[in-house]
Amino acid sequence: MIALPTRAGKPDSALAKAVDLARSTVLEVAEPDEVGEHLGADAEGERLVTHRFACARSGYPGWYWSVTLTRAKRGKDVTVNEVVLLPGEDAIVAPAWVPYKERLQPGDLSPGDLLPVEDEDPRLVPTYLVGDDPLDPPTDADARAQVRRVAEDLGLGRVRTLSREGIDMAAERWYAGDGGPDSPLARSAPQSCTSCGFLMRINGSLSESFGVCANGNANDDGRVVSLDHGCGAHSEVKLARKQQPLPLPDHVHDTLSEDDLEIV
Structure with a gap:
């Protein structure tokens, strides 16, 4: 049986008895063997x-036919309002539609693909409002205004730059990702990136939290990592004596000649 929604109130008796009319209405849009x-x-x-009838149509398990009937006040004639096929609680239905832009994941873009950014994207603000870095130390207001006017006249710099919200979103994403402190690689690391010689510092407000790995032998080479991230390729990592490879034995020189082999 299909679990159906319940409604408060007692059904109109004349309409509730019109089962045959409801079934015949469904048969106008479905084959007889599709109505249960x-x-x-x-x-x-x-x-x-x-009225609800079980649906036996192939490919629609858990669905049901729904026929809504009505009548005028003090009227005896029953009329059909609508007939539809609806999913029950156990019906197989398509997943909720998600816009294409929200379905994109890192790595989905192929060469030649374009992903335009909306004009009102909260992650970006016009550069002329905040300068090239919105978190640069504040300078004299007149000096900043003069720099902006010159940059505008010469067409220099970027049109937009990261907003505070954009920077915070990036920091949260990086910190929670594979380059953060909670990744399996970081949890098993002997030391953190903050003391690693391969860490390249970055400028700006995130310099106290993130850097870029420059170790070509590390998994994170060329990627942003948090300072409390870590891996086994730390510049100062040392192997314990028992972890060091066994020394190779000395080479053995073969002094046998062909004559010696014949004697043997």
């Missing part, structure tokens, strides 16, 4: 009742 047993009738409102 009558599952019940529920009141949708005053003189408004919906």
Whole structure:
């Protein structure tokens, strides 16, 4: 049986008894073998009742036919309001639609693909409002205004730069990702990146939290890592004596000649 929604109130008796009319209405849009047993009738409102029939159509398990009937006040004629095929609780339905831009994941873009940024993207602000780095130390207001006017006149610099929200979103994403302190690689690391000689510092507000790995032998080479991240390729890592490879034995020189082999 299909679990159906319940409605408060008692169904109109004349409409509730019109099961045959409801079934014949469904048969106008479905084949006889696609309509199953009558599952019940529920009141949708005053003189408004919906009949439900099991759906036996191939490919629609858990669905049901819904026929809504109504009649005029003090009227005896029953009329059909609508007939539809609806999913039950156990029905197979398509997943909720997600816009293409929200479905994109890092690595989905192929050569030649374009992903335009909206004009009102909260991660970006016009550069002329905040300078090239919105978190640069504040300078004299007149000096900043003069720099902006010159940059505008010469067409220099970027049109937009990261907003505070954009920087915070990037920091949260990096810190929670593979380059953060909670990745399996970091949890098993002997030391953190902050003391590693291969860490390249960055400028700006994130310099106290992140850097770039420059160890060509490390998994994170060329990637942003948090200072409390870490891996086994730390510049100061040392192997314990028992972890060091066994020394190779001295080479053995073969002094046998062909004559010696014949004697043997």
